[in-house]
Amino acid sequence: MLALVLVGSVFLLVQARHLWFFGDDWMFLLERSLSQRPVHDLMAPHNDHWSAVPILIYRVLFSVVGLQHYLVFAVLPIIAHAVVCVLLFVVLRRCGVNDWIAVGVATVMVFLGAGAENLLWAFQVGMVGSAALGLAALLVATSLSGRRSVLLVWLLSVLSLMTASTSIPMLVWLGAFVLISDGVRRALVLTVPPMIVYAAWFAVWGHEADTGITKAPLADVLPMAWRGLSATWDNMSGFAGSGQVIVIGLLAASVALAPGTPRRTLALSGWAAALVAYLMFAYSRGSFGPDAATTSRYAYFGALLMLPSVALALDALLQRLRVRVVEAGLVLAVLLGLLVVPGIFGVIDFRVARDAMTPDLRQRVLAASELARSGEPRLREQVDPVWNASLSAAELTPDSVAEALPDEAVSPRARLTARATLQVGAAAESLGLPDAKPSFDSISTSPSGDCVIGLGTVDGVVKIPSGPTGAQVRITLAEPAGTTVVVRDGELSSAPVPLAAPDTDEFYLGITAPDVELRVSLPPGAPFTIC
Incomplete structure (x- = not known):
C-alpha cells in the first residue's frame, strides 16, 4: 500500500x-x-x-x-x-x-x-x-x-x-x-x-x-x-x-x-x-x-x-x-x-x-509588483480580477513581499499586461486625465456633435493614444460585458484584459500609462458613443 x-x-x-x-x-x-x-x-x-x-x-x-x-x-x-x-x-x-x-x-x-x-x-x-x-x-x-x-x-x-x-x-x-x-x-x-x-x-x-x-x-x-x-x-x-x-x-x-x-x-x-x-x-x-x-x-x-x-x-x-x-x-x-x-x-x-x-500568472504577479513599486499612477488594484480577485497591487508593494517573489526577469509582454490590468480603468466620473481623440479599425462610425457613434464588430478596435500623462474618453455603452482592452507599445501588445465597467451606461475610460496606445474591443453589435 x-x-x-x-x-x-x-x-x-x-x-x-x-x-x-x-x-x-x-x-x-x-x-x-x-x-x-x-x-x-x-x-x-x-x-x-x-x-x-x-x-x-x-x-x-x-x-x-x-x-x-x-x-x-x-x-x-x-x-x-x-x-x-x-x-x-x-x-x-x-x-x-x-x-x-x-x-x-x-x-x-x-x-x-x-x-x-x-x-x-x-x-x-x-x-x-x-x-x-x-x-x-x-x-x-x-x-x-x-x-x-x-x-x-x-x-x-x-x-x-x-x-x-x-x-x-x-x-x-x-x-x-x-x-x-x-x-x-x-x-x-x-x-x-x-x-x-x-x-x-x-x-x-x-x-x-x-x-x-x-x-x-x-x-x-x-x-x-x-x-x-x-x-x-x-x-x-x-x-x-x-x-x-x-x-x-x-x-x-x-x-x-x-x-x-x-x-x-x-x-x-x-x-x-x-x-x-x-x-x-x-x-x-x-x-x-x-x-x-x-x-x-x-x-x-x-x-x-x-x-x-x-x-x-x-x-x-x-x-x-x-x-x-x-x-x-x-x-x-x-x-x-x-x-x-x-x-x-x-x-x-x-x-x-x-x-x-491563469496563463503566465507568475510573470503577471512579478510585473504587477514591479509596476506597483515604481510609483506610477494606477486606476485599478486587482492583479487578476477573474481568478485571483483577492490579490491587490498594494499588497505586492512592501519590500518583504517583493523580496519573497521569484528572482526572474519580467518579460516585456508581462509588463504591458500589468499596465492593461492596473493602469486602465473606467469610472462614472471623470478620471482627471487629458481627453484623447480616438481612431477606429474595422468599425464604421458617424459623427454626432463632438462625438462619434457606431456598432462594435468582431474585429473592430477603438484606438486611444496615451500622452505623457495618460488619456481618457467618455463612452456610452449599454452592454459593456465582453469588452476587453489591450495596451500596445510599438509592435508589442499585452494580453487581452476584461474591462471592469461601472454599473452605468455612460462612463469614462482612461489609461495612466504614458506614451502607449490603448486598444478597446467592444462587443459585436453593441451600439456605442465615444466623445
Whole structure:
C-alpha cells in the first residue's frame, strides 16, 4: 500500500509543478500575519472555516522560503492526502475488510481525479488536512481504549476543527461509528468536548464570517445534496448518469450486508457523515446554484465517506462467490480499474484546465509588483480580477513581499499586461486625465456633435493614444460585458484584459500609462458613443 501511495504522490507532484499560487492562497500569504495581530489572524474565520492550522503552516513557510518555490506549498495537500489514503487502508483492515479489497479501495482514493482540486491546489491543505486528522481520530477510537486514547481523540478532533469546517462531517463519522459500536455514552464522551471547543470559537470569532454567499433555501438543500452525492460517482466512474444508481446500490448494500460487523458499522457511519457533509455543502453555497455541491473539493469528501461501502460490497461479493484468489484478484482489478483510470485522467484534466485559467500568472504577479513599486499612477488594484480577485497591487508593494517573489526577469509582454490590468480603468466620473481623440479599425462610425457613434464588430478596435500623462474618453455603452482592452507599445501588445465597467451606461475610460496606445474591443453589435 505504501508503494502505491508513493507512486500516487509522485504523480501528483509532477502535475503540481505546472501550477502556481492561486485564489485564496494569497489571503493566507499576504493578508494574515503572526507578528502584528497573531490571535486575530489565527482565529478569524476564512469564509466560514476556522483555518488556524493552515494559516500557521503558510506563515511559517512564507517566512522560510517566501514565494520562490511553489512546490514547497503544493506538497502540503499531497502529504495530507497520502496520510488519508494510508489511514483509510488501516481503518478498513481494522474493521475486517479483506487485505486486497482494502488495497484496491485505498488506491481509488490515491488517484481520485474527481477530487483533484483538493490534491493540486496548495490552499486545500485545509480541507485535506481536516480529513487526515479526523480519520486519525477515528482510527484511534477504533483501536485504543482508556483515558489516553480519549485525550488523543480530543486532540486530533480539535486540530481537525482548527483546519477547516469540513472537519464537522469527520466528527460525525467518528460519533456515528462509536455510537453504533459502543453506545451513546462513549460517543458523547469522544465528540462533545471537541464540539464545545468549536462552539466557543464560533461564539467569539466564527459568527463574524462574511462569505458574501447566500444560503440556499431549505426546500432546495436536500435536492442539491442529492445532486452532489450522485455527481461524485458520475465523476469517479466517468459515466454520466450512473451516480444515482451507484449511490442507491451502495446505500442498500450498507444496510443489508454483514450485519453486526465493524465493516458494516464503518460503511453506515460513513453514509451518516456523507449526508451531513452534503447538506452542509448545499446549504452554505446556495447562491452558486443547483450544482453548488457538485464541485471537485466536495467530491473528495464524498468519495472518502462512501468508499467504505464499496469495500463492504466487494468483500461480501467475494465471500459469497467463494472464488479463488487469482479469480478474485482479476475481478477486483477490473472493477477498480474502472475507477482508477478515470481518476488518473481526471487529475491531468484538472491540471490542464487550471493552468489554462491563469496563463503566465507568475510573470503577471512579478510585473504587477514591479509596476506597483515604481510609483506610477494606477486606476485599478486587482492583479487578476477573474481568478485571483483577492490579490491587490498594494499588497505586492512592501519590500518583504517583493523580496519573497521569484528572482526572474519580467518579460516585456508581462509588463504591458500589468499596465492593461492596473493602469486602465473606467469610472462614472471623470478620471482627471487629458481627453484623447480616438481612431477606429474595422468599425464604421458617424459623427454626432463632438462625438462619434457606431456598432462594435468582431474585429473592430477603438484606438486611444496615451500622452505623457495618460488619456481618457467618455463612452456610452449599454452592454459593456465582453469588452476587453489591450495596451500596445510599438509592435508589442499585452494580453487581452476584461474591462471592469461601472454599473452605468455612460462612463469614462482612461489609461495612466504614458506614451502607449490603448486598444478597446467592444462587443459585436453593441451600439456605442465615444466623445
